[in-house]
Amino acid sequence: MKKINWRNLHRDLGYFYIGLIVSFALSGIIQNHRKTWHPEKYTVSTKAVTYALPKEEALLTEDFAKDLGKKLGIEDEFRRSRVKDGKFQVSFEKNDVEFDLATGKGEISSFAKTPFINHIVELHKSNSNFWIYYSDIFAISLITIALTGTIMIKAGKFSWKQRGWKLAVAGIIFPLIFLFLLS
Structure with a gap:
């Protein structure tokens, strides 16, 4: 052997x-x-948007956030939403949306996976x-x-x-x- x-x-x-x-x-x-650092995704584009949000924070529910995503043309999977520091934030699989509660002005950030x-x-x-x-x-x-x-x-x-x-x-x-x- x-x-x-x-x-x-x-x-x-x-x-x-x-x-x-x-x-x-x-x-x-x-x-x-x-x-x-979010190395798995990078920002592909950002787009300014305006939307008339409800004045009552209690109305900014998960269902409202999902519906808002559809109205904004976002088709990917919903992850979460929250209100923080006067902003309404909604996270989707490939997009993040953030609105100023006072003005209704916001931004959609779209992401792609980093090759x-x-x-x-x-x-x-x-x-x-x-x-x-x-x-x-x-x-x-x-x-x-x-x-x-x-x-x-x-x-x-x-x-x-x-x-x-x-x-x-x-x-x-x-x-x-x-x-x-x-x-």
């Missing part, structure tokens, strides 16, 4: 998964900043059975890459026994600190 060459396995898995590693890393960065960025984010969030199994294999391969990396340097000051285990422990402790601080 042929002996496993861990160095070759480490190298070949790294080469095979380089595209996915880079895609997941970029997607992870994008996801980390999703509250301050490439949207695709890698969707890849990161995919729920398809095929992708789940492929991602599981990828995760196991990353574990293999990590473990084979620990045995590649046999001796010396940069070996696992001398230095590697200390860095690995630090690498485990660092995210655990954040996990406990953020929960």
Whole structure:
């Protein structure tokens, strides 16, 4: 039986998964900043509109917002509406509408998905059975890459026994600190 060459396995898995590693890393960065920057969509156009809104805030219901969207020619799925700081805000899947309650003047902002960025984010969030199994294999391969990396340097000051285990422990402790601080 042929002996496993861990160095070759480490190298070949790294080469095979380089595209996915880079895609997941970029997607992870994008996801980390999703509250301050909306990378999945960008503004395509804005259009000024005027509409006579009801004077009573209680009449600015979800049904009113859906009907208003239809009257404004917005056909995409309704998400939510609210009144905040003297503004009536309505959010649809591809459009946001905001009206000044006092003047009835408003603006429709239309959005489209950002090419490439949207695709890698969707890849990161995919729920398809095929992708789940492929991602599981990828995760196991990353574990293999990590473990084979620990045995590649046999001796010396940069070996696992001398230095590697200390860095690995630090690498485990660092995210655990954040996990406990953020929960």
